[in-house]
Amino acid sequence: MNDLADWSLLRSFLAVSRRGSLSAAARATGLTQPTVGRHIDELEAGLGTALFTRSQAGLLPTEAATALLPHAEAMEAAFAALVRAAKSGGDPLQPRGVVRISASEIVGTFVLPPILAGIRGRFPDIVIELVLNNRTDDLLRRDADIAVRMIRPKQDGLVARRLGHIPLGLYAHRDYIARFGLPDTIAALAAHHVIGFDRDDHSARSVASSQLP
Structure with a gap:
């Protein structure tokens, strides 16, 4: 039976889960693509179940992979903490681990x-992965640990907090205003x-669901 505790297998599994392909995982880990595939x-052989399915978007995790991912x-995180503690004798109570935002x-x-610079200054053992896109990533599928969104999520089971206010504005050149005028409502846009x-119409839909002051 394969040794499921082999860290190299789990390291490749994490890389494929996060990057969606063998080639991207190979670049991230410094391994060859055949090695990651192996x-x-x-x-999969040790677990007796498939972990990924192929699609046009790349390798998608199965339900088994989604269940295995947090473990x-x-x-x-524990292995990284062990290495850091071995090198520097660091405080085991210091917050550490990977947070995907x-x-x-x-x-x-x-x-x-x-904001993240301040967090890194206070907690150097926390590794922050910042994913920039305009999609509403699914936290329940562990696409990210924390999502900073401009709209309140509609999914059940999530903890949402208002972090603050960001002013948004629509701007037009004076020549455009002279020709078409200024809209006085969202509908007039x-x-x-x-x-x-x-x-990507996410921003437009967010504006459409709001109201002008």
């Missing part, structure tokens, strides 16, 4: 950096030319 095969992440491109670029993301 690790996944050995782990593998706990082992990863999902945020929009704007929030992740302009709002979070000084339907008759105007709006520049935004071409394939």
